[in-house]
Amino acid sequence: MSNFTKEMINNYADKLLIGLTSEEEEMIQSEFDQIEKNMNLINEIPDISKVEPLSFPFEVTLTDLRSDEDASEEIPIDILLQNCDSYEGREVEVPKVVG
Amino acid sequence: MENINKNISELHDLLVNKKVTSEELIKESIAKCHEIQEKTNSFVMILDDAKPTDVTDSLLSGIPYGMKDNFSTKGIVTTGSSNSLKDYVPFFDATVIKKLKEAGAVGVTKTVLDEFGMGCTGTTGHTGIVHNPWSYKRSASGSSSGSAASVACGVYPFALGSDTGDSIRKPAAYTGIVGYKPTYGMVSRYGLFPYASSLDTVGCLTRSVEDAAIVVDAIKGIDENDMTSWDSSDIKLKENLDGEVKGKKLFYIKEICDISNYANPSDELKEHLDNFKKTVELCKSLGMGVEEVNVDKTLLNALPPTYVVVSYAEATSNMSNLTGISFGPRGEGDNVMDMIKDHRTKGFSPLIKRRFVIGSYVLQSENQEKYFLNAKRVRRLIVNKMNELFNKYDALILPVGSGPAKYLDENMNIYNGENNVLEEHLQIGNYGGYPSITIPNGFVSKLPVGVNITGKVKDDINVLNIAYALESKMDYKNQLAREVE
Numbered sequence: 001m002s003n004f005t006k007e008m009i010n011n012y013a014d015k016l017l018i019g020l021t022s023e024e025e026e027m028i029q030s031e032f033d034q035i036e037k038n039m040n041l042i043n044e045i046p047d048i049s050k051v052e053p054l055s056f057p058f059e060v061t062l063t064d065l066r067s068d069e070d071a072s073e074e075i076p077i078d079i080l081l082q083n084c085d086s087y088e089g090r091e092v093e094v095p096k097v098v099g
Numbered sequence: 100m101e102n103i104n105k106n107i108s109e110l111h112d113l114l115v116n117k118k119v120t121s122e123e124l125i126k127e128s129i130a131k132c133h134e135i136q137e138k139t140n141s142f143v144m145i146l147d148d149a150k151p152t153d154v155t156d157s158l159l160s161g162i163p164y165g166m167k168d169n170f171s172t173k174g175i176v177t178t179g180s181s182n183s184l185k186d187y188v189p190f191f192d193a194t195v196i197k198k199l200k201e202a203g204a205v206g207v208t209k210t211v212l213d214e215f216g217m218g219c220t221g222t223t224g225h226t227g228i229v230h231n232p233w234s235y236k237r238s239a240s241g242s243s244s245g246s247a248a249s250v251a252c253g254v255y256p257f258a259l260g261s262d263t264g265d266s267i268r269k270p271a272a273y274t275g276i277v278g279y280k281p282t283y284g285m286v287s288r289y290g291l292f293p294y295a296s297s298l299d300t301v302g303c304l305t306r307s308v309e310d311a312a313i314v315v316d317a318i319k320g321i322d323e324n325d326m327t328s329w330d331s332s333d334i335k336l337k338e339n340l341d342g343e344v345k346g347k348k349l350f351y352i353k354e355i356c357d358i359s360n361y362a363n364p365s366d367e368l369k370e371h372l373d374n375f376k377k378t379v380e381l382c383k384s385l386g387m388g389v390e391e392v393n394v395d396k397t398l399l400n401a402l403p404p405t406y407v408v409v410s411y412a413e414a415t416s417n418m419s420n421l422t423g424i425s426f427g428p429r430g431e432g433d434n435v436m437d438m439i440k441d442h443r444t445k446g447f448s449p450l451i452k453r454r455f456v457i458g459s460y461v462l463q464s465e466n467q468e469k470y471f472l473n474a475k476r477v478r479r480l481i482v483n484k485m486n487e488l489f490n491k492y493d494a495l496i497l498p499v500g501s502g503p504a505k506y507l508d509e510n511m512n513i514y515n516g517e518n519n520v521l522e523e524h525l526q527i528g529n530y531g532g533y534p535s536i537t538i539p540n541g542f543v544s545k546l547p548v549g550v551n552i553t554g555k556v557k558d559d560i561n562v563l564n565i566a567y568a569l570e571s572k573m574d575y576k577n578q579l580a581r582e583v584e
Contacts, residue, residue, distance in 0.1 A: 014440075016415055020444075020452060021449075037516075042473045045476075045480065053475030053479065
């Protein structure tokens with residue numbers, strides 16, 4: 001019996017706005033216990049909670065600040081809209097959001 | 100006479116001496132790409148209308164190459180090998196594409212990857228499975244699958260790759276070529292579709308160490324569009340390839356290389372590790388010292404899950420811009436959220452959905468400390484341990500994977516529950532941002548296998564030199580794939 005119900009798995013997916021087919025639910029459910037077991041190898045390291053987390057490989061120091069006068073290149077809206085399936089004029093079209 | 104399978108310096112000489120034109124090289128390259136496409140499926144697209152360039156002092160001028168399809172190319176469809184971006188046309192060039200254009204190189208293909216770089220089998224791209232040119236029954240590994248397979252076939256001397264865990268270096272080993280991941284930030288990531296930003300590194304696949312040096316010399320450099328890039332103008336890779344390695348000190352990790360650590364080892368694994376020992380002996384014959392080092396097994400066993408947690412968590416964030424609203428195929432639904440969910444549900448393949456679900460799980464508030472933060476703590480311990488060893492040694496040398504390329508079968512993407520450090524140790528290079536290169540070092544079951552050299556941050560010259568010296572004493576430089584089964 002898995003520690004992870006299909007409802008739990010769907011909830012994790014739904015938080016990322018992803019839907020799962022029944023085959024995908026089953027695949028993930030059948031593997032999740034083992035995946036979690038392996039993830040717990042992280043917690044077998046003694047006193048791990050006392051270590052400072054490392055987010056990047058090494059410190060990257062930015063030494064140059066961009067001047068306020070430097071104008072950045074503007075991309076024409078018609079070019080940006082070329083990959084958009086639904087737009088009107090200069091605006092992306094979506095269903096009404098505010099009632 | 101075939102020219103396109105030559106290395107960069109040879110092609111440059113031919114071009115400068117007018118023995119061949121850029122147009123002829125491009126034509127030859129494209130014809131050969133079409134030839135190998137049916138059997139290898141290396142390409143999302145072959146750019147039949149690629150235009151020749153002027154031959155200049157730049158070693159890359161006039162020479163065709165392959166572009167992994169997760170680099171933005173202005174005006175040319177760039178898919179990330181995903182249905183969610185199957186028709187996406189970028190409005191700008193990635194910095195590396197721009198730099199290669201400036202160097203006169205000509206992109207002639209968009210190569211297949213595992214969807215958004217999130218895979219290691221070459222089986223999850225939306226245009227189908229990439230087959231290994233040494234044996235079409237086997238995987239080319241991934242995620243830079245099409246780049247590796249096409250370079251191994253000799254359709255051009257180099258292709259771009261990206262590497263988050265081993266995505267350049269493992270496909271290189273399985274296809275018998277060279278895969279170089281430079282130090283993190285040496286090459287700009289601007290315009291690369293991100294997978295896990297703290298690990299993603301741009302690099303190349305070639306058939307010689309010298310070619311790898313030439314390509315990265317051309318694409319590296321600080322970029323105002325990538326805050327993690329740094330000034331490497333004092334690092335000249337090709338210029339410093341001299342093969343002088345006498346007195347260098349290398350180490351390998353006993354817990355990874357010793358056959359006694361493996362229960363019921365396969366014949367291929369035994370052969371692979373024996374072959375690695377031969378490479379170690381070759382290092383010694385070149386005047387390098389090689390020592391066996393012990394690393395705590397608990398720490399080593401935490402290598403693969405650390406990758407799972409860190410990279411999958413970062414991926415969930417990086418992929419949140421894929422909504423189908425302002426770009427990508429529009430999903431169906433009565434409201435914006437339903438439309439986005441429909442786009443993502445239909446656009447992502449089952450295997451990256453699995454990664455997203457795990458990423459979502461480790462980022463739940465109740466799991467963040469236990470998994471996400473602890474994985475980042477393990478990352479520090481691994482990097483601290485490696486930095487300590489790199490203070491004593493010039494480089495780490497290890498075998499790549501547990502043998503040659505694996506057979507393509509329907510179960511290869513099923514999670515088998517193994518926690519195999521030998522298969523995953525190249526992730527060390529991404530945790531610490533270390534320069535890391537794979538070169539071919541022999542054959543197991545008639546198929547190529549590779550050895551990897553990893554060194555300290557910004558010490559790319561040293562890492563390349565060790566690889567260059569080894570390559571010069573082995574028979575696999577400029578090796579081309581030939582069908583063996």
